[in-house]
Amino acid sequence: MLLFHGTNEDALEGILKRGLEPPRPEDNAHDWMWQFAGRSQSSLVFLSTAPVAGKGGDPVSFASGWPARRFKPPRPGYIIVVDLPPDAMGLVHAVIPNAEFDNFTNVSTIRQMLHETSLVESGQEDESGWRPFASWYLSNWCLHYWLVRYCLDHRIPFAANAIDTILKLRVMYRDPVLPEDLTPAHWQAFLEDYFRFVGFAYWGISSEQERERRRKAIVSKYGLTLPEDIEEDSHSKFCELCIAGRFWWTYEFAGFATYAPFQSFLRSLPVKGGHKWPPSPVLKPYILPLTKSHGATLPQQQQIAVTLRAVAAHTQHIPAESLLRFFRQRDASRQVAWNWNEWYETFPLDESALPHSWHPKYCQQFSDSDLKLPDRQILADAIPLRYIIGAIKITDGEHFLPHIRPSRRKGETLAAKLWTITHAMRSEYSGKLILR
Secondary structure, rough: EEEEEEEEHHHHHHHHOOOOOOOOOOOOOOOOOHHOOOHHHHOOOOEOOOOOOOOOHHHHHHOOOOHHHHHHOOOEEEEEEOOOOOOHHHHHHEEEHHHHHHOOOOHHHHHHHHHEEEEEEEEEEEEEEEEEEEEEEEHHHHHHHHHHHHHHHHOOOOOOOHHHHEEEEEEEOOOOOOOOOHHHHHHHHHHHHHHHHHHHHHOOOOOOHHHHHHHHHHHHHOOOOOOOOHHHOOOOHHHHHHHHHHHEEEEEEEEEHOHHHHHHHHHHOHHHHHHOOOOOOOOOOOOOOOOOOOOOOOOOOHHHHHHHHHHHHOOOOOOOHHHHHHHHHOOOOOOOOOOHHHHHEEEOHHHOOOOOOOHHHHHOOOOOHHHHHHOOEEEEEEEEEHHHEEEEEEOOOEEEEEOOOOOOOOOOOOHHHHHHHHHHHHOOOOOOOOOO
């Protein structure tokens, strides 16, 4: 099975001596890749089933220097050609369709957030301020389950515009140079326009003055001013994390304060610190956790609606008492005493109720034929040198090499040219690495 990996000249020598190796093979951190492959990102090698592929898994993009091209001097780019035999399938941990990559990353981010805990506090307001009487740590999964029940009991659809009626915007941080009346919708629209330009079109403009003029025009178009430390730093003004973090927000939900079923559930739990349930309790609003995807990010209210629909599909077919027993026994602590594998063992998912991006270990269930499908990312262990045919040099660091660049006049495509070279390499290979 032919697979491809994009890299540059700096890494080529090591690959041709030792094969494809992950940065830190022993790393077992449960990061965002764990949901895909049961492995951490730095312990994996990433490949593709095609030399030209879709978003997030294109070997040509990586060979051309993405995503760090604008921060590092350009280096010649190569595509490593791998011929993986069927008996080496044990090296592969996951197969992800690139077209669904954003969905998978979004689900992974939501799962991680739902497995974390939030503090629920009951108390009273007096002249000295908020006085807590009782508190509990509950997983966001448990709290979202109760939010789902609240919506069902109050006939609130799991749609962004309906959810908006029970949530209150809570601005967590706004840089002082940004307008006080800045809204999330306005900020998100600005970020989309700005990073669409600086991520792509900016680098195709030869004049530095013209590039900067057009970049600043987008900022001005939205009536904004970026902080001086952003404008003066060559990294920050192209970094989405640096700029997006200058205005962030979430939403809070105050409905639990008057929702009797939830209060009854709280009364059945041990109270943190041994306090008693107060006679006239007031529950602090539930501050919904922020979620940030590694792929496309949905607007916050839409993300909340998607999350509630997923929680409902996971729980509506399960008797309420079974769920509450699980939460009482394994949830009411600062760190939840369960993982997703244990959840699905206890409560098998009705897979017909959810997209397959939510199905347990979906990406980890594959066959040899999946590695022959176009536009798939492959997450694997180290690829030994004996499975590598060779490398195709495709760029000089700035431009495609003449014999690689497709001719539009002749109707050529980059993918077709690279496949032709790959098949020729495979037919010539006799145990010695081939460089093209």
